[in-house]
Amino acid sequence: MTAPLRTQDTIAAVATPAGNGGIAVIRISGPDAVGVADRVFRGRIPLSSAASHTVHYGSVVGEDGRPADAILATVFRAPHSYTGEEVVELGTHGGHFVSRAVLRLVIAAGARPADPGEFTLRAFLNDRLDLAQAEAVADLIHARSERAHRVSMEQLTGKLSGHIRELRSTLTDLCSLLELELDFSEEGIELARRDELLSKLSGVRERIQTILSRYSTGKMAREGVRVALAGKPNVGKSSLLNILLEEERAIVSEIPGTTRDVIEESITLHGMEFVFTDTAGIRESVDLIEKEGIRRTMQHIRKADIVLFMVDASEEIGKGEADMLEEAMNSLPKHGKSILVVNKADRKASGFSLPVIPDRPSVEISCKTHTGIDMLKSMLFETAIPDHADESDAPLITNERHKDALVHALESLDSAERSIQQNMSGEFVAVDLREALNHLGDIIGLTTPEDILNNIFARFCIGK
Known part of the structure; x- marks a missing residue:
């Protein structure tokens, strides 16, 4: 059963990330926020006498009168606060122990521990934010x-x-x-x-x-563009991933079928996050582990926003590879896009020719010489975010x-x-x-x- 909304009591929580740092902030909000803060704060004037948006130096003390920390207390009077309620923020020294010790004193003084998102919920309920704006806080x-x-x-x-x-x-x-x-x-x-x-x-x-x-453009902006690297074994998928990441993340080997599980890493291109998945090579296999890797490859292709289908220019594309390429492309979701990546362009075989695939952009690269990598990066961004996508007022x-x-x-x-x-x-x-x-x-x-x-x-x- 869903718990009812509680908005009449005073809540408190550490508003800064856990761990050591220069400062931590304990946020208090509710009808008795100033009263709770006054019970633990000792400064030049009581916070109950303080005007809104003012900062006060003092100490937090326990019931025994001993100071727990030297702090800055900031007072925000209702309705001119984040939540629309009375709010006090206590800026303590950073560190898990200090911030938790001060929070315990605040709770002992009459506040209750805040639920996840409760400060923003109160901002919504008090018309400081609408629901779409409140959700944007979490996204931000x-x-x-x-x-x-x-x-x-x-x-x-x-x-x-x-x-x-x-x-x-x-x-x-x-x-x-x-x-x-x-x-x-x-x-x-x-x-x-x-x-x-x-x-x-x-x-x-x-x-x-x-x-x-x-929506698909917005979803990619929020969650990142999911890019699957697909192709037969030993075509250069892991090498390309390492080049894009600028580090040796994936194993590169002459032995086909080295990548049996899925490797996932992120990079940023033109301010956009791209989440790359290096998948197992697609081929006929009797190896149970490799077959499971190929099954997972097809799953990731179906979930991808963009699929980089890689082929090896140093050898001719056989019918089996062409058929598997077509099958993989047919597995793309409706919103999915793809780029045909021709690797080893510096060692192109005399009989090499690309399969005819309508409306599929292609780019020639060399993982050895890094030729075409910048072009591929540009194509990735343009495929994810077409030129007209930023022109709409919507x-x-x-x-x-x-x-x-x-x-x-x-x-x-x-x-x-x-x-x-x-x-x-x-x-x-x-x-x-x-x-x-x-x-x-x-x-x-x-x-x-x-x-x-x-x-x-x-x-x-x-x-x-």
Whole structure:
């Protein structure tokens, strides 16, 4: 059973990462935050007398009056704080023991340990953030690349929320007209002309579809671009991975089938994280361990955003290799993309020719001389983020919950349009529009059930 939301008590937690450092911050929030802090703080003035956004030097003391640490206490008065409540942040010396000792004193003074994400949950409940912005806080904390940081900041500063509110405003106006018509149903007055209604719904639909079309780009920005290295054994996959990583991470051997398990490593290209998977070579095999590695290879191909299919230019491509290449390409997911990488271009065989694969870009490289590596890096970024992807004014959505809500909103709009085309009463159209409004409201937390809120904020770290 989901625990009810608790917002009337005062909470505390260490808000900085665990481990040794210059400082640690203990955050206290709630109606008695200043009172709790005053019970452990000794400074020039009581914190209860302090103005908002002021910093005070003093000591934290225990019940025996002995100082536990010299600190800086920062006071934030409601509603002008992160949570919208009374907040005090105690800046202690860094280190696990000191910060935990001060936290224990704060809890003994009347605070309770905060749940994961509870400070941000309170910010949401007190209208300091909407739900999409609150989720962006977690994404910002976990951002591993410049692009992930940028997308998180766009969402945190309200780009997605602004678009959602505009869409809801349009639908609310239409819904209000339809519901007003019901008061004049006996007179047969049509306040919302059906052709104009369809036109406005079409505009809303197009905006939602544009946002949805950017989901895969947003997801890659948030989680990294998953790139699988695939090809027959000994084609140079491990060598290429080592070159991209600029370190000897994968085993390179003349013996085919050396890579039997999956190796996964990340690099950053043009501010974007790319997660490379070096997979087992694809070939017919009777070795049970190698066969399991090949099975896993196909799994990673199916999950990849981009697959680098590698071939060896120093020998001709046989029918068996061409067939396996085609099978692997057919395993790509709908959103998946691929690049044909021709390795050993410096030793190209006289009879070598690439298989004809429509709409598949290719690049020639040499892992020995590093020829073509920069071109491959550029192609990877351009394949992941096409030139036009950054030109759209539409927000990038990175969260599957947001995508699902938009899909459901489109389904409700479909139903509304069918009702109009079938000349059904405005009452039925209004019901569909209300459903679309609710789905859009879920994104920013206007209609989100309590159990879903608990689930979202439980994924945050303690102290945020």
